[in-house]
Amino acid sequence: MKKTVDLVDAEVWPEGSLEVLSQFEVDQLKNDGTGGLYPMLRRCMLAVLHADSKIDDTRELLEAYRNFEVGFIQQDRGLKVSLSNAPAEAFVDGKMIRGTRELLFAVLRDIVFTRNDIIESGRFDLDTPDGITNAVFHIIRNARMLNIPAEVNLVVCWGGHAISRREYDYSKLLGYELGLRALNVCTGCGPGAMKGPMKGATIAHAKQRIRGGRYIGITEPGIIAAESPNPIVNSLVIMPDMEKRLEAFTRLGHGIIVFPGGVGTAEEILYLLGVLLHPDNQRQPMPFIMTGPASSESYFRQIDEFIAATLGDEARSRYQIIIDDPAEVARQMSARLKDVLDFRTKHGDAYYFNWRLRVDREFQKPFVATHETMRNLDISEDLPSHVLAANLRRVFSGIVSGNVREDTAELIERDGPFEIDGSQRMMKLLDKLLAGFVADRRMKISTGVYHPCYVIK
Numbered sequence: 001m002k003k004t005v006d007l008v009d010a011e012v013w014p015e016g017s018l019e020v021l022s023q024f025e026v027d028q029l030k031n032d033g034t035g036g037l038y039p040m041l042r043r044c045m046l047a048v049l050h051a052d053s054k055i056d057d058t059r060e061l062l063e064a065y066r067n068f069e070v071g072f073i074q075q076d077r078g079l080k081v082s083l084s085n086a087p088a089e090a091f092v093d094g095k096m097i098r099g100t101r102e103l104l105f106a107v108l109r110d111i112v113f114t115r116n117d118i119i120e121s122g123r124f125d126l127d128t129p130d131g132i133t134n135a136v137f138h139i140i141r142n143a144r145m146l147n148i149p150a151e152v153n154l155v156v157c158w159g160g161h162a163i164s165r166r167e168y169d170y171s172k173l174l175g176y177e178l179g180l181r182a183l184n185v186c187t188g189c190g191p192g193a194m195k196g197p198m199k200g201a202t203i204a205h206a207k208q209r210i211r212g213g214r215y216i217g218i219t220e221p222g223i224i225a226a227e228s229p230n231p232i233v234n235s236l237v238i239m240p241d242m243e244k245r246l247e248a249f250t251r252l253g254h255g256i257i258v259f260p261g262g263v264g265t266a267e268e269i270l271y272l273l274g275v276l277l278h279p280d281n282q283r284q285p286m287p288f289i290m291t292g293p294a295s296s297e298s299y300f301r302q303i304d305e306f307i308a309a310t311l312g313d314e315a316r317s318r319y320q321i322i323i324d325d326p327a328e329v330a331r332q333m334s335a336r337l338k339d340v341l342d343f344r345t346k347h348g349d350a351y352y353f354n355w356r357l358r359v360d361r362e363f364q365k366p367f368v369a370t371h372e373t374m375r376n377l378d379i380s381e382d383l384p385s386h387v388l389a390a391n392l393r394r395v396f397s398g399i400v401s402g403n404v405r406e407d408t409a410e411l412i413e414r415d416g417p418f419e420i421d422g423s424q425r426m427m428k429l430l431d432k433l434l435a436g437f438v439a440d441r442r443m444k445i446s447t448g449v450y451h452p453c454y455v456i457k
Contacts, residue, residue, distance in 0.1 A: 005064055006088035011073065012081045012096055014105045021079050025112050026072050037111055040221050042070055044107040044238060047224040049083075049090040051100060051231045058225040059406040081108070103229055103236045106143065110238040113142050118240070132364045136239070136247050137353060143237040145216060145252065150352035152254045152341040154214065155333060156186045158268045159193025159259025160442065161227050170293040170326065171196030171259045177330035179204025179213070183337075186253055188245075189217025189236060190227030193259035198232040216252070220245045226404035241366040242397060246271045251354045254340050255287035255333050260296040262442035263403070263434070267396035269303060271363060273311060274389030276318045280358035285343050287336035288319040291329045299440065306433045310392065310426065311385045362390040369398035369408055371415055374454070379422025379430070395420055395430065402453025403443060412453045421457040431456040
């Protein structure tokens with residue numbers, strides 16, 4: 001028997017951004033059967049309306065709300081969005097929750113801006129590193145995330161959306177410690193380790209009478225339905241793909257804390273290490289701490305052993321692991337952010353966007369997981385460490401895609417699991433790490449048996 005869901009029809013005025021659309025833009029967004037921007041808009045808006053979802057299966061969410069529709073009403077007073085068969089939890093007494101309304105129109109803003117001003121305008125050379133970084137900057141600036149005067153106080157928190165209650169409570173305690181030190185939080189915007197730090201920080205900010213606390217969420221269309229934005233996010237940006245999302249984290253954030261997670265968290269760790277291992281970033285200060293409760297120590301031990309065996313001691317020197325001590329993590333982060341402030345002041349760099357960080361094209365080029373692209377990844381011993389990190393990151397990205405994206409899941413159902421091949425030693429290390437994630441139930445929220453979307457050759 002299928003579970004029924006409560007549905008609402010509504011008309012909503014903009015909140016916070018994009019009060020007016022041109023007729024051309026409205027035509028791009030219409031559900032006229034030609035595709036256009038409508039499918040992306042629909043999935044992203046549904047994810048926002050279904051905030052704090054326990055569903056991490058995109059197909060399940062889209063099926064549960066298969067009759068959800070979005071329309072547009074142009075009036076003299078401006079734009080109004082009509083919603084049919086929308087999730088009822090986005091409303092109170094028939095009125096949409098204000099924070100939800102803000103995030104809903106952030107989705108509209110970013111989808112329209114990215115397509116028209118970034119991709120189709122011809123203003124950005126998206127085949128060069130500088131051009132891509134410039135595009136990332138403009139998307140972030142258009143989302144009004146660059147506060148001036150800026151302070152060095154934004155901590156990026158990564159971690160899994162399907163963590164245990166103990167791990168979630170730990171992330172909340174750490175967010176509280178960060179907030180007491182007047183630090184702001186940026187996450188992937190979803191539940192679990194993305195919500196906990198924000199929730200803790202809100203309480204601490206209230207105690208410190210900080211009224212302008214920032215709880216930034218950065219996501220992308222491919223995963224937003226599986227990691228719906230949590231309701232604490234007060235600034236949301238939808239980046240066009242995973243690579244620009246990851247670059248946005250490293251350009252906006254001043255330090256990074258990693259909580260327990262799974263394969264997606266491993267992807268983020270390898271991305272950051274790969275960027276930091278580039279010779280041009282050798283002197284770039286980027287506080288990087290992995291942490292969790294005592295029960296999560298094995299997760300970080302597995303990650304640390306894998307990094308040591310694949311990327312070496314130089315990679316290990318770029319992070320700390322602190323177990324079961326949220327106050328110490330916050331103290332360390334606060335102290336090391338002074339190094340970031342001193343470095344940027346000395347070099348005349350912006351506090352609000354890390355222009356000086358070198359991000360190679362290998363970390364910017366969108367990776368689309370298919371059987372061919374996964375099979376052709378070069379995972380060999382003789383690669384420079386930052387290049388190997390880039391390819392290992394793609395391995396994990398493909399597995400994430402197979403776990404949460406409905407289009408990738410359909411590919412795997414049709415043609416079988418992805419094949420991952422490389423040097424014998426690397427494949428043994430990778431197989432051991434992934435087997436550990438599966439054994440610790442770090443692949444999915446659901447209680448059923450995990451069916452891998454990959455095979456290690």
